[in-house]
Amino acid sequence: MQSKILSCHLGPEISPEHFISEHFFMYLIEGSITAYDGKDTYTVHPGEITIARKNHFVRYTKHSVNNVFRKVIIAFDKPFLEYFLERHPVESIASENTGAFITLPDTPRISNYIQSLEPYYTGDLEIEAGFEDIKREELMLILLKAEPWLANVFFNFAMPQKIDLEAFMHRNFRFNVSLDRFAFMTGRSLSSFKRDFLKVFGTTPGKWLTAKRLEEAHFLIKNTGARPGEVYNDLGFEDFSHFSFAFRKHFGVTPTEVI
Structure with missing residues (x-):
């Protein structure tokens, strides 16, 4: 990873809030995150790719290195996901993964995608207006190509069922x-x-x-x-x-x- 890649986010910035309201993709560049979802504890290290799933409670702590914490955060909210489905119909594939965080293997396409974001940064570390959905659409295509079962995670719009x-x-x-x-x-x-x-x-x-x-x-x-x-x-x-x-x-x- 080249050092010129800075933190950026596309969509709402994550915060220590205890409820994940939208799915988001996270790529850590420098620093680490420890998170707890009421059952399991997760640690995310630099170079690791994580999908945080909506409708989960979670508490997390960011750990900087020499006061530096850099990451790429891209949110997948419901309006975008519905827009994506209109353009790219997909079939849901059964998955037993129910955790708050999903760790994915890095691939050349994802690494190249992270690098491709650099020209679109603005001064406040957001993606330049007009390119947000284009870059999110590109990332979603990459993720579904690598892990087709993620369709069941992203495009499940059902309300939570009544539980114990x-x-x-x-x-x-x-x-x-x-x-x-x-x-x-x-x-x-x-x-x-x-x-x-x-x-x-x-x-x-x-x-x-x-x-x-x-x-x-x-x-x-x-x-x-x-x-x-x-x-x-x-x-x-x-x-x-x-x-x-x-x-x-x-x-x-x-x-x-x-x-």
Whole structure:
């Protein structure tokens, strides 16, 4: 990879948000990423190609090298995918891959494609207007040629099916997302989610999530040596003062008094 290739993104920039709303292609140039989807932990290294799948909860951390982190991010949103299908009808091929991240082997076509983006960079590291869909279409053709089964990943527009609420919440309570997101991911409307939640857990989602996160924090601080300042964000609390206040109210002591 030539050093002149810089970071760029085509579509929304990824952020530490805990819900992937659109598929995106990621090629790391320098630095690494560690991600967790509630079940598995993934590490992406320079030169590796990853597809992040929409409708997954995920938490990730970027690791720079000498304060440098460079990547190519290209989003495949639903309007683009529908546009692509009109021009290039494809058949879905069954795939058992259900993880949040799919790692693909590098190929000469993908390497050449990454290099081909350089002339289209603008000053803000986005692809020049007018070339966005052309370059995305080119990449999608390359990916489907190399891995035809990806059609089942990209072009599955179905809503999530109704799933086991109890198992899902125990696996994903750490993610700081709205109740609307939790409802959507369990295949429910918000009203049916709240109604089913009360039947399963005997309380409201908000009260259960707070108590569950605080109990997990107490366990980690007391039994694993984790520091309060390290766990609160990983457990869905937006700031330490709110976490500390809720912790004291729930347990009668501050997080630091548990150490």
